[in-house]
Amino acid sequence: MDWLHNLIWHDLVWHNDKLFGIQWSVWKVIGWLGNITFSSRFIVQWYATERKRRVVVPTAFWWLSLVGSLLLLVYALRKTDSVFIYAYLFPWIPYTRNLIIHYRHQKAHSNCPGCGRSCPPQSNFCPNCGARLATTTSSF
Numbered sequence: 001m002d003w004l005h006n007l008i009w010h011d012l013v014w015h016n017d018k019l020f021g022i023q024w025s026v027w028k029v030i031g032w033l034g035n036i037t038f039s040s041r042f043i044v045q046w047y048a049t050e051r052k053r054r055v056v057v058p059t060a061f062w063w064l065s066l067v068g069s070l071l072l073l074v075y076a077l078r079k080t081d082s083v084f085i086y087a088y089l090f091p092w093i094p095y096t097r098n099l100i101i102h103y104r105h106q107k108a109h110s111n112c113p114g115c116g117r118s119c120p121p122q123s124n125f126c127p128n129c130g131a132r133l134a135t136t137t138s139s140f
């Protein structure tokens, strides 16, 4: 089995001072962290959708999108690749806006004075116990 160990370890994993065929540097680590973070958002979104049996975009999806795209933008700026820079120059805007709207919406919830459950914004009655809620107004 030494031949298998040699094939996997010495030819595929570590070869000519390269790990997985990549010459590593700090910038490669930043770029790969961006790639892994950005692509992991698909798994998070898919898992949330399968779990709820309906299309769901969890908050973690927007955080992974924001952090991953910013890491990739930093890497692209370092590489001075105009195509790559443009691809990651603007996506942080909708990701950030979606997070702002999400947290504002969450903050606009009120706790029921009867049962303590968190009630959706602009609800007049608690969906859990039916207690009357103080009406509030919110803007997005």
Ligand SMILES: [Zn+2]
Binding pocket: 112, 113, 114, 115, 116, 117, 126, 127, 128, 129, 130, 131
């Ligand atoms: Zn209640």
